[in-house]
Amino acid sequence: MSTRYNVQSVEAKWQKIWADKKSFEAHEDKSKKKYYVMSMFPYPSGRIHMGHVRNYTLSDVVARYKRAQGFNVLHPMGWDAFGLPAENAARERKVHPAQWTYENIKNMRAELVRMGLALDWSREFATCDPTYYKHQQKLFLDFLKAGFVDRKESWVNWDPVDHTVLANEQVIDGRGWRSGAVVEKRKLSQWFLKITMYADDLLQALGTLDRWPEKVRLMQENWIGKSAGARVNFKLAGRGDSVEVFTTRPDTLFGASFLALSPNHPLAAEMAQKDAKLAAFIAECNRTGTSEVAIETAEKHGYDTGLKAQHVFDENWQLPVYVANFVLMEYGTGAIFGCPAHDQRDLDFARKYNLKVTPVVLSPGEEKKNTFEGSEAYTGPGTIYNSKFLDGLEIEDAKQKSISEIEKRGAGKGTIQFRLRDWGVSRQRYWGCPIPIIHCETCGAVPVPEKDLPVKLPDDVTFDKPGNPLDHHPTWKNVACPKCNKPARRETDTCDTFVDSSWYFARYCSAKNPDVPVEKSQADYWLPVDQYVGGVEHAILHLLYSRFFTRAMKATGHLSVTEPFTGLFTQGMVTHESYKDEEGKWLYPEEIEKNADGSAKHVKTGKPVTVGRNETMSKSKKNVVDPGKIIDSYGADTARLFMMSDSPPERDLEWTDSGVDGAWRYIGRLWRLAEAELPAVGTSIPATLDDTAKKTRQIIHRTIASVSDAYERFHFNSAVAKVRELSNALEEFVGNAKENPARQAVLREGIETLTILMAPMLPHIAEEIWEKLGHKTMLVGTPWPKAEASLLVDNTVTIAVQVNGKLRATITLPRDINAKDAEAAALADAGVQRAMGGNAAKKVIFVPNKLINVVA
RNA sequence: GCCCCAGUGGUGGAAUUGGUAGACGCGGUAGACUCAAAAUCUACUAUCGGCAACGAUGUGGGGGUUCAAGUCCCUCCUGGGGCACCA
Numbered sequence: 001m002s003t004r005y006n007v008q009s010v011e012a013k014w015q016k017i018w019a020d021k022k023s024f025e026a027h028e029d030k031s032k033k034k035y036y037v038m039s040m041f042p043y044p045s046g047r048i049h050m051g052h053v054r055n056y057t058l059s060d061v062v063a064r065y066k067r068a069q070g071f072n073v074l075h076p077m078g079w080d081a082f083g084l085p086a087e088n089a090a091r092e093r094k095v096h097p098a099q100w101t102y103e104n105i106k107n108m109r110a111e112l113v114r115m116g117l118a119l120d121w122s123r124e125f126a127t128c129d130p131t132y133y134k135h136q137q138k139l140f141l142d143f144l145k146a147g148f149v150d151r152k153e154s155w156v157n158w159d160p161v162d163h164t165v166l167a168n169e170q171v172i173d174g175r176g177w178r179s180g181a182v183v184e185k186r187k188l189s190q191w192f193l194k195i196t197m198y199a200d201d202l203l204q205a206l207g208t209l210d211r212w213p214e215k216v217r218l219m220q221e222n223w224i225g226k227s228a229g230a231r232v233n234f235k236l237a238g239r240g241d242s243v244e245v246f247t248t249r250p251d252t253l254f255g256a257s258f259l260a261l262s263p264n265h266p267l268a269a270e271m272a273q274k275d276a277k278l279a280a281f282i283a284e285c286n287r288t289g290t291s292e293v294a295i296e297t298a299e300k301h302g303y304d305t306g307l308k309a310q311h312v313f314d315e316n317w318q319l320p321v322y323v324a325n326f327v328l329m330e331y332g333t334g335a336i337f338g339c340p341a342h343d344q345r346d347l348d349f350a351r352k353y354n355l356k357v358t359p360v361v362l363s364p365g366e367e368k369k370n371t372f373e374g375s376e377a378y379t380g381p382g383t384i385y386n387s388k389f390l391d392g393l394e395i396e397d398a399k400q401k402s403i404s405e406i407e408k409r410g411a412g413k414g415t416i417q418f419r420l421r422d423w424g425v426s427r428q429r430y431w432g433c434p435i436p437i438i439h440c441e442t443c444g445a446v447p448v449p450e451k452d453l454p455v456k457l458p459d460d461v462t463f464d465k466p467g468n469p470l471d472h473h474p475t476w477k478n479v480a481c482p483k484c485n486k487p488a489r490r491e492t493d494t495c496d497t498f499v500d501s502s503w504y505f506a507r508y509c510s511a512k513n514p515d516v517p518v519e520k521s522q523a524d525y526w527l528p529v530d531q532y533v534g535g536v537e538h539a540i541l542h543l544l545y546s547r548f549f550t551r552a553m554k555a556t557g558h559l560s561v562t563e564p565f566t567g568l569f570t571q572g573m574v575t576h577e578s579y580k581d582e583e584g585k586w587l588y589p590e591e592i593e594k595n596a597d598g599s600a601k602h603v604k605t606g607k608p609v610t611v612g613r614n615e616t617m618s619k620s621k622k623n624v625v626d627p628g629k630i631i632d633s634y635g636a637d638t639a640r641l642f643m644m645s646d647s648p649p650e651r652d653l654e655w656t657d658s659g660v661d662g663a664w665r666y667i668g669r670l671w672r673l674a675e676a677e678l679p680a681v682g683t684s685i686p687a688t689l690d691d692t693a694k695k696t697r698q699i700i701h702r703t704i705a706s707v708s709d710a711y712e713r714f715h716f717n718s719a720v721a722k723v724r725e726l727s728n729a730l731e732e733f734v735g736n737a738k739e740n741p742a743r744q745a746v747l748r749e750g751i752e753t754l755t756i757l758m759a760p761m762l763p764h765i766a767e768e769i770w771e772k773l774g775h776k777t778m779l780v781g782t783p784w785p786k787a788e789a790s791l792l793v794d795n796t797v798t799i800a801v802q803v804n805g806k807l808r809a810t811i812t813l814p815r816d817i818n819a820k821d822a823e824a825a826a827l828a829d830a831g832v833q834r835a836m837g838g839n840a841a842k843k844v845i846f847v848p849n850k851l852i853n854v855v856a
Numbered sequence: 857g858c859c860c861c862a863g864u865g866g867u868g869g870a871a872u873u874g875g876u877a878g879a880c881g882c883g884g885u886a887g888a889c890u891c892a893a894a895a896u897c898u899a900c901u902a903u904c905g906g907c908a909a910c911g912a913u914g915u916g917g918g919g920g921u922u923c924a925a926g927u928c929c930c931u932c933c934u935g936g937g938g939c940a941c942c943a
Contacts, residue, residue, distance in 0.1 A: 215861070218859075219938055225939090225942065229943080246943065325941085328943090335943095336943045337943085339943095418942095419942055645880085646880085648869080656868085658882055659868075663881090669896095715870095717869070721880035724879095724880055728880090801876090802924070804924090805924045807876055810876065845924075
């Protein structure tokens with residue numbers, strides 16, 4: 001008699017059993033091959049959202065699949081728990097950031113447990129816990145000792161709303177990534193991690209990351225931004241000093257018509273002391289910020305300093321020296337030479353200030369000339385002219401020749417320039433990892449002695465003033481200098497939260513070790529992470545910082561690996577339709593009701609609702625679906641299956657109610673299928689089978705092969721489709737198997753196989769069915785089935801017959817039939833003959849076991 | 857502006873190396889069961905023509921390579937993403 005599948009009790013039952021039996025706790029075991037799979041850990045905002053559900057389902061499917069394959073799997077979870085929202089909550093709701101954070105963690109952990117994830121919770125940690133950041137402080141000190149840390153005065157991006165410094169990576173279109181405020185330039189003393197030491201290595205090693213998306217590697221490559229060129233000194237007329245510029249086009253030096261300095265260049269500052277107008281110009285540039293200008297106007301502004309520079313190849317040739325708003329102090333030397341004929345930006349500038357424009361690259365087929373016409377710079381290939389000793393050379397040769405000439409004159413050298421800059425990690429924030437430094441007037445910046453770690457955040461802080469609460473704290477920052485014991489001051493800046501996430505994957509290996517950040521033997525067993533799963537929004541920042549950290553931790557003896565993640569998968573986002581009422585206000589999905597024609601109306605008022613396009617779920621657009629509610633009514637398996645069906649994981653996934661219904665219906669079908677009458681566990685398949693049973697076994701084993709392949713290649717939507725095909729076949733077979741013991745043995749094989757193949761996606765119902773089928777051991781731990789090779793091939797094959805490339809018939813022939821016999825069979829087919837219209841075959845192409853194409 | 861990716865039925869999507877386009881799901885239509893509904897089950901469902909057999913068309917547009925193109929090449933269009941005074 002059929003029983004109803006009770007989702008809620010079944011899911012809770014297995015979640016408890018997995019927890020009680022510690023089914024997913026990982027232990028080092030050198031006799032087994034390890035597999036480390038990890039999702040990007042969440043920020044504890046309070047609730048999980050559909051993006052989390054998709055992310056963790058993906059890594060969970062991989063974890064469960066690899067476990068069944070016999071790997072020793074580590075699949076951990078933790079909390080990226082420092083950050084601004086906790087402080088904002090403190091300001092708004094008068095709740096301490098720690099309390100807010102830990103409560104959120106508690107709630108979110110419960111939600112994750114309800115998803116049925118195969119996680120090793122024994123390794124859980126939060127980055128805001130002193131037991132975690134203690135080790136981060138130790139790493140900081142080790143890095144300092146090893147020369148990976150720098151303190152320098154530098155121009156920083158200042159967020160005037162959040163009152164903090166932002167890394168370049170956190171400035172988007174000239175605005176703070178979090179506040180959206182226009183970023184200002186300020187000069188401050190900051191701690192930097194010297195990621196540029198590894199610029200070239202980080203770039204080169206991208207080539208070894210063959211299981212990373214091409215897109216992410218490309219983005220990192222562009223971000224590191226390697227360019228070859230030269231640094232060239234231009235002597236200043238009437239002065240003893242010179243200006244150094246960086247160029248990638250030393251071949252066009254004879255086309256130079258001006259030099260331009262960044263507004264923040266020391267020489268510009270020097271000139272401004274005697275020139276009030278220049279000082280005003282520089283102030284204007286700093287106020288608007290260089291990137292802001294780019295977005296608003298792209299207008300080039302310059303100020304002629306009156307200085308003249310001698311051309312590096314001709315001391316009688318003088319070039320005007322400008323200060324220009326488009327020159328960045330942070331890149332190269334903060335000064336450029338302008339060659340307007342072959343650089344668009346220089347051309348715009350030259351036209352505006354009526355400077356000379358001399359062409360020096362002759363495009364193929366073009367006439368030589370002395371002045372450059374038009375407003376479009378030529379940047380294509382060609383030969384150099386108007387350039388004395390470079391005349392007649394191709395661009396690349398001219399670059400080499402020019403560089404060697406510059407070096408010969410002692411005026412500069414060939415060099416490699418990176419776009420990547422050092423990582424400023426100082427943040428004027430409370431809720432972050434304290435930087436373990438003490439500032440002493442006599443001894444300078446002194447590292448906190450290791451025995452004094454962790455430098456703990458004080459609990460008694462107030463958030464009633466803007467800026468950094470640590471700075472406002474009455475006593476915390478006052479300490480004795482560890483070297484000279486005189487009164488000194490603690491560093492009140494905390495670490496950028498990207499530091500916390502740059503090594504957490506390593507900490508999971510020794511999550512509870514109180515003494516060291518990572519125990520090397522454990523890290524050596526687990527690392528690198530075999531499969532990392534997360535959003536593409538971290539393609540640059542987090543993933544590049546982690547790659548740097550791994551290198552720095554290797555250099556300081558903490559790790560043996562160079563790359564943290566050998567496999568990376570970036571999943572798409574979860575989207576949903578958005579809805580607006582007549583007044584243009586956003587509505588939640590549950591506030592609307594669909595009409596038969598696809599239009600929508602308001603549930604309560606009945607007024608028409610505009611259905612908007614699919615967009616990423618966001619609170620502001622109200623197009624969010626709460627995972628908790630879905631799990632309440634349909635269960636975790638349904639949510640998980642829906643996440644894996646239909647859309648390939650790297651693409652955006654549209655959340656639809658009908659899709660959820662489809663997943664829910666499938667769970668019901670699986671359950672009903674498992675109620676078929678079956679022989680006892682372990683009943684062997686008879687040696688001889690009738691054709692129907694044989695055919696079913698072929699389908700079973702072909703599905704094993706194709707589903708395994710789909711899992712391996714992250715084609716989870718295809719895996720679902722193939723499993724459903726097997727379900728369809730088995731449902732039909734149930735009727736045929738009645739009162740036939742041989743067929744029932746095959747049916748049992750089919751249903752058991754189906755259960756195992758589906759288990760990574762539907763772990764709860766799979767366990768329940770497994771038990772219902774009579775097994776005394778759990779499905780977790782049951783090995784993945786192996787496809788029997790003999791069942792994968794057939795004695796006969798269906799061959800497509802084309803005439804002139806068009807399909808005209810399919811014929812069934814013995815496997816591995818030779819070309820001659822196949823051709824004869826094809827030509828004998830009535831449809832083929834009709835299509836040939838009485839013409840003789842001119843040519844026949846034969847693809848064994850697949851296709852015959854007759855050219856008539 | 858530069859770089860990258862994608863475009864397949866009403867719809868989400870499938871299709872190792874060029875070799876039977878549209879698997880699987882959603883939706884739809886008809887039917888069974890039912891007093892009725894829900895649930896479930898069965899059949900059909902790319903488009904056009906045809907009672908049918910079958911034929912023609914068809915993977916964003918145009919062109920090319922090939923016996924054969926969703927897949928390779930050129931070009932254009934559309935959508936998405938990344939970078940952006942980087943010298």
